[in-house]
Amino acid sequence: AQRVTQPEKLLSVFKGAPVELKCNYSYSGSPELFWYVQYSRQRLQLLLRHISRESIKGFTADLNKGETSFHLKKPFAQEEDSAMYYCALGTGGFKTIFGAGTRLFVKA
Amino acid sequence: SAVISQKPSRDICQRGTSLTIQCQVDSQVTMMFWYRQQPGQSLTLIATANQGSEATYESGFVIDKFPISRPNLTFSTLTVSNMSPEDSSIYLCSVLAGGRNNEQFFGPGTRLTVL
Numbered sequence: 001a002q003r004v005t006q007p008e009k010l011l012s013v014f015k016g017a018p019v020e021l022k023c024n025y026s027y028s029g030s031p032e033l034f035w036y037v038q039y040s041r042q043r044l045q046l047l048l049r050h051i052s053r054e055s056i057k058g059f060t061a062d063l064n065k066g067e068t069s070f071h072l073k074k075p076f077a078q079e080e081d082s083a084m085y086y087c088a089l090g091t092g093g094f095k096t097i098f099g100a101g102t103r104l105f106v107k108a
Numbered sequence: 109s110a111v112i113s114q115k116p117s118r119d120i121c122q123r124g125t126s127l128t129i130q131c132q133v134d135s136q137v138t139m140m141f142w143y144r145q146q147p148g149q150s151l152t153l154i155a156t157a158n159q160g161s162e163a164t165y166e167s168g169f170v171i172d173k174f175p176i177s178r179p180n181l182t183f184s185t186l187t188v189s190n191m192s193p194e195d196s197s198i199y200l201c202s203v204l205a206g207g208r209n210n211e212q213f214f215g216p217g218t219r220l221t222v223l
Contacts, residue, residue, distance in 0.1 A: 009148075034211075044151075044200070044214040086150065094139050094204055096212055100150040 002027050004089045004099035012105045013077050021072040021102045023087030032090030033070040039083045077106045110135055110203050112215035120221045121191055128187045129218045131201030136181035139204035146197045157184040191222045
Protein backbone atom coordinates (compact mmCIF):
# COMPACT_ATOMS: atom_id res chain seq x y z
CA ALA A 1 0.00 0.00 0.00
CA GLN A 2 1.09 3.54 -0.68
CA ARG A 3 1.32 5.45 2.54
CA VAL A 4 3.09 8.37 4.19
CA THR A 5 3.56 8.34 7.94
CA GLN A 6 4.44 11.33 10.07
CA PRO A 7 4.53 9.97 13.60
CA GLU A 8 4.51 13.30 15.41
CA LYS A 9 1.43 15.49 15.37
CA LEU A 10 3.20 18.21 17.31
CA LEU A 11 6.85 19.02 17.74
CA SER A 12 7.94 21.78 20.08
CA VAL A 13 11.54 23.02 20.22
CA PHE A 14 13.37 26.05 21.50
CA LYS A 15 14.77 28.65 19.18
CA GLY A 16 18.28 27.70 18.14
CA ALA A 17 17.78 24.01 18.82
CA PRO A 18 18.03 21.40 16.06
CA VAL A 19 14.80 20.11 14.65
CA GLU A 20 13.93 16.90 12.84
CA LEU A 21 10.48 16.16 11.46
CA LYS A 22 10.11 12.48 10.72
CA CYS A 23 8.57 11.01 7.61
CA ASN A 24 8.39 7.40 6.50
CA TYR A 25 6.80 6.15 3.34
CA SER A 26 5.56 2.91 1.90
CA TYR A 27 5.85 2.47 -1.84
CA SER A 28 7.13 -0.37 -3.95
CA GLY A 29 8.27 1.75 -6.88
CA SER A 30 10.68 4.63 -7.25
CA PRO A 31 9.35 7.41 -5.01
CA GLU A 32 9.34 11.14 -5.42
CA LEU A 33 9.28 12.81 -2.02
CA PHE A 34 8.27 16.34 -1.07
CA TRP A 35 7.90 18.51 1.98
CA TYR A 36 5.09 21.07 1.93
CA VAL A 37 4.65 23.79 4.52
CA GLN A 38 1.69 25.86 5.62
CA TYR A 39 2.45 28.97 7.65
CA SER A 40 -0.29 30.60 9.69
CA ARG A 41 -2.91 32.22 7.46
CA GLN A 42 -1.04 31.24 4.29
CA ARG A 43 -1.68 28.62 1.70
CA LEU A 44 0.06 25.30 1.47
CA GLN A 45 3.27 25.55 -0.53
CA LEU A 46 6.21 23.41 -1.55
CA LEU A 47 9.23 23.64 0.75
CA LEU A 48 11.55 21.20 -0.94
CA ARG A 49 11.71 18.02 -2.95
CA HIS A 50 14.26 15.27 -2.74
CA ILE A 51 15.23 15.34 -6.39
CA SER A 52 16.51 18.91 -6.20
CA ARG A 53 18.80 18.13 -3.24
CA GLU A 54 18.80 21.72 -2.09
CA SER A 55 18.51 23.53 1.21
CA ILE A 56 15.53 25.82 1.56
CA LYS A 57 15.30 28.22 4.52
CA GLY A 58 18.01 26.12 6.16
CA PHE A 59 16.00 22.91 5.86
CA THR A 60 17.33 19.77 4.22
CA ALA A 61 15.88 16.33 3.69
CA ASP A 62 17.62 13.20 2.52
CA LEU A 63 15.85 10.29 0.95
CA ASN A 64 16.90 7.04 2.62
CA LYS A 65 15.51 4.22 0.52
CA GLY A 66 16.81 1.57 2.89
CA GLU A 67 14.84 3.00 5.78
CA THR A 68 12.09 4.38 3.50
CA SER A 69 12.46 7.73 5.22
CA PHE A 70 12.60 11.36 4.21
CA HIS A 71 13.14 13.26 7.44
CA LEU A 72 13.24 17.06 7.39
CA LYS A 73 16.06 18.65 9.34
CA LYS A 74 17.30 22.06 10.35
CA PRO A 75 20.30 22.60 12.62
CA PHE A 76 19.03 25.78 14.30
CA ALA A 77 15.29 26.37 14.47
CA GLN A 78 13.89 29.89 14.17
CA GLU A 79 10.58 31.22 15.44
CA GLU A 80 9.44 31.87 11.88
CA ASP A 81 9.75 28.14 11.19
CA SER A 82 6.63 27.55 13.24
CA ALA A 83 4.14 26.04 10.80
CA MET A 84 2.41 22.87 9.69
CA TYR A 85 4.65 20.55 7.69
CA TYR A 86 3.40 17.82 5.38
CA CYS A 87 5.49 15.07 3.88
CA ALA A 88 4.19 13.94 0.50
CA LEU A 89 4.79 11.05 -1.88
CA GLY A 90 4.57 11.12 -5.64
CA THR A 91 3.97 7.67 -7.02
CA GLY A 92 4.84 8.04 -10.66
CA GLY A 93 1.41 9.26 -11.63
CA PHE A 94 -0.39 12.51 -11.11
CA LYS A 95 -1.60 11.90 -7.59
CA THR A 96 0.28 12.93 -4.48
CA ILE A 97 -0.21 11.20 -1.15
CA PHE A 98 0.11 13.44 1.90
CA GLY A 99 1.06 12.52 5.42
CA ALA A 100 -1.02 13.61 8.39
CA GLY A 101 1.23 16.59 9.04
CA THR A 102 3.39 17.74 11.92
CA ARG A 103 2.87 21.06 13.62
CA LEU A 104 6.22 22.60 14.52
CA PHE A 105 6.24 25.14 17.31
CA VAL A 106 9.47 27.01 17.91
CA LYS A 107 9.58 28.65 21.32
CA ALA A 108 11.51 31.83 22.01
CA SER B 109 4.13 28.51 -11.20
CA ALA B 110 0.38 28.91 -10.90
CA VAL B 111 -1.73 31.33 -8.91
CA ILE B 112 -5.04 29.94 -7.73
CA SER B 113 -8.03 31.79 -6.34
CA GLN B 114 -11.08 30.28 -4.70
CA LYS B 115 -14.51 31.65 -3.98
CA PRO B 116 -15.99 31.85 -1.44
CA SER B 117 -13.20 31.97 1.11
CA ARG B 118 -15.61 30.83 3.79
CA ASP B 119 -19.28 30.14 4.30
CA ILE B 120 -21.69 29.01 6.94
CA CYS B 121 -24.49 26.87 5.57
CA GLN B 122 -27.57 25.12 6.82
CA ARG B 123 -27.93 21.36 6.83
CA GLY B 124 -29.49 20.02 3.65
CA THR B 125 -28.38 22.86 1.39
CA SER B 126 -25.64 22.85 -1.26
CA LEU B 127 -22.62 25.07 -1.82
CA THR B 128 -20.61 25.51 -4.99
CA ILE B 129 -16.95 26.43 -4.67
CA GLN B 130 -15.14 28.03 -7.57
CA CYS B 131 -11.49 27.63 -8.45
CA GLN B 132 -9.73 29.90 -10.95
CA VAL B 133 -6.15 29.44 -12.14
CA ASP B 134 -4.10 32.14 -13.84
CA SER B 135 -2.74 29.75 -16.47
CA GLN B 136 -3.91 26.71 -18.37
CA VAL B 137 -3.29 23.49 -16.47
CA THR B 138 -4.09 19.92 -17.31
CA MET B 139 -4.35 18.44 -13.85
CA MET B 140 -6.68 19.98 -11.30
CA PHE B 141 -7.60 18.43 -7.97
CA TRP B 142 -10.02 18.96 -5.12
CA TYR B 143 -8.97 18.12 -1.56
CA ARG B 144 -10.66 18.15 1.81
CA GLN B 145 -8.76 19.10 4.94
CA GLN B 146 -10.73 18.32 8.06
CA PRO B 147 -9.74 19.95 11.35
CA GLY B 148 -6.49 18.49 12.64
CA GLN B 149 -6.23 16.02 9.79
CA SER B 150 -4.32 15.66 6.58
CA LEU B 151 -5.38 16.42 3.06
CA THR B 152 -7.72 13.91 1.50
CA LEU B 153 -8.07 13.85 -2.26
CA ILE B 154 -11.72 14.03 -3.29
CA ALA B 155 -11.33 13.88 -7.05
CA THR B 156 -9.36 14.85 -10.10
CA ALA B 157 -11.21 17.34 -12.28
CA ASN B 158 -10.81 16.43 -15.92
CA GLN B 159 -11.40 18.96 -18.65
CA GLY B 160 -14.08 17.84 -21.04
CA SER B 161 -14.95 14.66 -19.20
CA GLU B 162 -16.30 13.42 -15.90
CA ALA B 163 -14.18 13.83 -12.79
CA THR B 164 -12.31 10.87 -11.36
CA TYR B 165 -13.39 10.27 -7.76
CA GLU B 166 -11.40 8.68 -4.98
CA SER B 167 -12.72 5.89 -2.84
CA GLY B 168 -15.35 7.17 -0.45
CA PHE B 169 -16.39 10.11 -2.60
CA VAL B 170 -19.22 10.04 -5.13
CA ILE B 171 -20.43 12.33 -7.86
CA ASP B 172 -23.89 12.76 -6.38
CA LYS B 173 -22.43 14.23 -3.23
CA PHE B 174 -19.54 16.16 -4.79
CA PRO B 175 -20.38 17.07 -8.40
CA ILE B 176 -17.48 18.71 -10.19
CA SER B 177 -17.35 20.78 -13.33
CA ARG B 178 -14.30 21.55 -15.44
CA PRO B 179 -15.43 23.59 -18.43
CA ASN B 180 -11.93 24.70 -19.46
CA LEU B 181 -8.27 24.51 -18.51
CA THR B 182 -8.37 27.38 -16.02
CA PHE B 183 -11.58 26.84 -14.06
CA SER B 184 -13.36 24.24 -11.98
CA THR B 185 -16.19 24.06 -9.49
CA LEU B 186 -16.88 21.65 -6.64
CA THR B 187 -20.38 21.41 -5.21
CA VAL B 188 -20.97 20.00 -1.76
CA SER B 189 -24.52 18.70 -1.93
CA ASN B 190 -27.11 18.03 0.75
CA MET B 191 -24.69 19.14 3.41
CA SER B 192 -24.45 17.80 6.93
CA PRO B 193 -22.25 18.96 9.82
CA GLU B 194 -19.75 16.21 8.89
CA ASP B 195 -19.02 18.15 5.70
CA SER B 196 -17.58 21.02 7.72
CA SER B 197 -14.04 21.27 6.47
CA ILE B 198 -11.60 23.26 4.39
CA TYR B 199 -11.87 22.50 0.69
CA LEU B 200 -8.75 23.06 -1.38
CA CYS B 201 -8.25 23.38 -5.08
CA SER B 202 -4.86 22.33 -6.38
CA VAL B 203 -3.11 22.13 -9.72
CA LEU B 204 -0.08 20.23 -10.89
CA ALA B 205 2.62 22.31 -12.54
CA GLY B 206 4.24 20.42 -15.33
CA GLY B 207 4.07 16.67 -15.66
CA ARG B 208 4.06 13.75 -13.31
CA ASN B 209 5.64 14.01 -9.86
CA ASN B 210 5.92 17.75 -10.03
CA GLU B 211 5.09 20.49 -7.62
CA GLN B 212 1.47 21.06 -6.69
CA PHE B 213 0.10 24.55 -6.17
CA PHE B 214 -2.76 25.13 -3.82
CA GLY B 215 -5.53 27.62 -3.55
CA PRO B 216 -6.22 29.49 -0.31
CA GLY B 217 -9.02 27.12 0.58
CA THR B 218 -12.72 27.50 1.34
CA ARG B 219 -13.66 27.08 4.98
CA LEU B 220 -17.11 25.54 5.17
CA THR B 221 -19.15 25.28 8.34
CA VAL B 222 -22.43 23.38 8.25
CA LEU B 223 -24.89 23.98 11.05
